[in-house]
Amino acid sequence: MPRPGRNTYSDQKPPYSYISLTAMAIQSSPEKMLPLSEIYKFIMDRFPYYRENTQRWQNSLRHNLSFNDCFIKIPRRPDQPGKGSFWALHPSCGDMFENGSFLRRRKRFKVTITSDHLAPSKPADAALYLQQQAKLRLSALAATGTHLPPMNGYNLGVSQSSSFKHPFAIENIIARDYKIPGGLAFTTMQPMSAGYPLHNQLSTTWPHMYSSTVMDTTAPISMPNGEYSTYGVPLKSICQGGQTLPAIPVPIKPTPTSVPRISALHSHLPTFLSSSPQSLSPTSPQTAISQSSPATPGNSLTSPASVLLSVAVH
DNA sequence: GTTTGTTTATCGCGCT
DNA sequence: AGCGCGATAAACAAAC
Numbered sequence: 001m002p003r004p005g006r007n008t009y010s011d012q013k014p015p016y017s018y019i020s021l022t023a024m025a026i027q028s029s030p031e032k033m034l035p036l037s038e039i040y041k042f043i044m045d046r047f048p049y050y051r052e053n054t055q056r057w058q059n060s061l062r063h064n065l066s067f068n069d070c071f072i073k074i075p076r077r078p079d080q081p082g083k084g085s086f087w088a089l090h091p092s093c094g095d096m097f098e099n100g101s102f103l104r105r106r107k108r109f110k111v112t113i114t115s116d117h118l119a120p121s122k123p124a125d126a127a128l129y130l131q132q133q134a135k136l137r138l139s140a141l142a143a144t145g146t147h148l149p150p151m152n153g154y155n156l157g158v159s160q161s162s163s164f165k166h167p168f169a170i171e172n173i174i175a176r177d178y179k180i181p182g183g184l185a186f187t188t189m190q191p192m193s194a195g196y197p198l199h200n201q202l203s204t205t206w207p208h209m210y211s212s213t214v215m216d217t218t219a220p221i222s223m224p225n226g227e228y229s230t231y232g233v234p235l236k237s238i239c240q241g242g243q244t245l246p247a248i249p250v251p252i253k254p255t256p257t258s259v260p261r262i263s264a265l266h267s268h269l270p271t272f273l274s275s276s277p278q279s280l281s282p283t284s285p286q287t288a289i290s291q292s293s294p295a296t297p298g299n300s301l302t303s304p305a306s307v308l309l310s311v312a313v314h
Numbered sequence: 315g316t317t318t319g320t321t322t323a324t325c326g327c328g329c330t
Numbered sequence: 331a332g333c334g335c336g337a338t339a340a341a342c343a344a345a346c
Contacts (some may be wrong), residue, residue: 017336036318060337066320073319083346084318104328104335318345325338330331 014047018057018064020102021047022071023168026089033074033088036062069093070109089168 014021025042026034034042040058043050050057065071070093074086093109 019336056338059339062319063321063338064336065318081346083316108335316346318343320341320343322341323339325336327336328334330333 011049013049016102017104018061019068019070019105020168022061022064022087023089026071026087027168031086033086035082035086036065036084039087068109 016024021043022039025039026032028042029038039061040054043061044054065073065087070090072088072090074088076082076085090109
């Protein structure tokens with residue numbers, strides 16, 4: 001309920017840095033990569049605050065994309081016309097916000113050169129890695145012949161095709177404790193039924209956030225037991241008619257020097273493990289998508305981050 | 315011309 | 331105080 005004489009909650013600046021907003025957008029896409037325009041769109045769709053002063057914040061956002069190593073640029077194929085490249089999260093960036101604040105990271109993520117082939121650190125390697133993952137997901141869809149209804153890309157929801165929830169997955173972000181700028185600490189997990197935050201609880205707790213899908217879903221959504229272990233298939237590139245995966249990655253950012261980042265793997269673990277289904281909103285549309293059998297080939301596919309997890313666990 | 319991407323600079327804030 | 335991070339502005343180049 002808006003305060004008299006003051007802007008509505010939705011007009012207030014969301015308590016996220018541009019980095020976290022961008023990461024959310026990227027994570028929300030099936031391929032875990034988005035062109036700049038789609039990142040803009042994601043943010044504007046969900047955060048009315050960013051429907052104004054677009055020049056200002058979009059400039060800032062572009063600055064962040066270029067400046068921060070946690071974002072990697074993946075070029076389009078020559079036969080894939082369109083402006084700009086795809087942007088993805090660096091597979092090794094992990095949970096930069098594990099301190100619970102999405103305004104400020106514990107430490108800036110810096111790309112490092114490493115012999116650790118499991119977690120590519122060089123931007124070019126990471127780009128290749130991500131593209132391969134995306135291709136795998138596409139192949140899985142083709143192989144299973146899974147029929148999916150046409151949908152408007154990620155705007156129908158977030159991470160609908162992926163059961164793995166990267167720390168930046170919006171479900172994870174909105175589900176964990178965090179501090180609002182005023183200093184009040186609260187959690188969206190607090191009052192809930194069966195471990196899930198309720199719709200109106202979400203919408204009142206996160207008035208600045210706006211998602212027709214997440215907030216307005218009325219259809220009952222089941223959470224099959226096997227759902228969480230199922231890696232879904234990408235939808236956007238197939239259903240959005242036109243946009244397909246970029247192809248050959250090329251190094252774009254200069255590669256800084258580095259040290260092995262084995263420790264990064266360990267630092268990811270707690271977050272990954274905490275990304276249990278309980279932390280997901282039942283309204284998340286991805287749960288409706290993941291109807292396929294847990295035994296589908298898609299199971300063998302993992303996101304870059306989940307690969308890290310399995311590697312780290314073993 | 316517009317969009318996208320890079321780079322530099324400055325400022326504020328929080329932490330140590 | 332010094333440092334690191336985030337936000338913002340601005341200039342510039344390249345691609346579309």
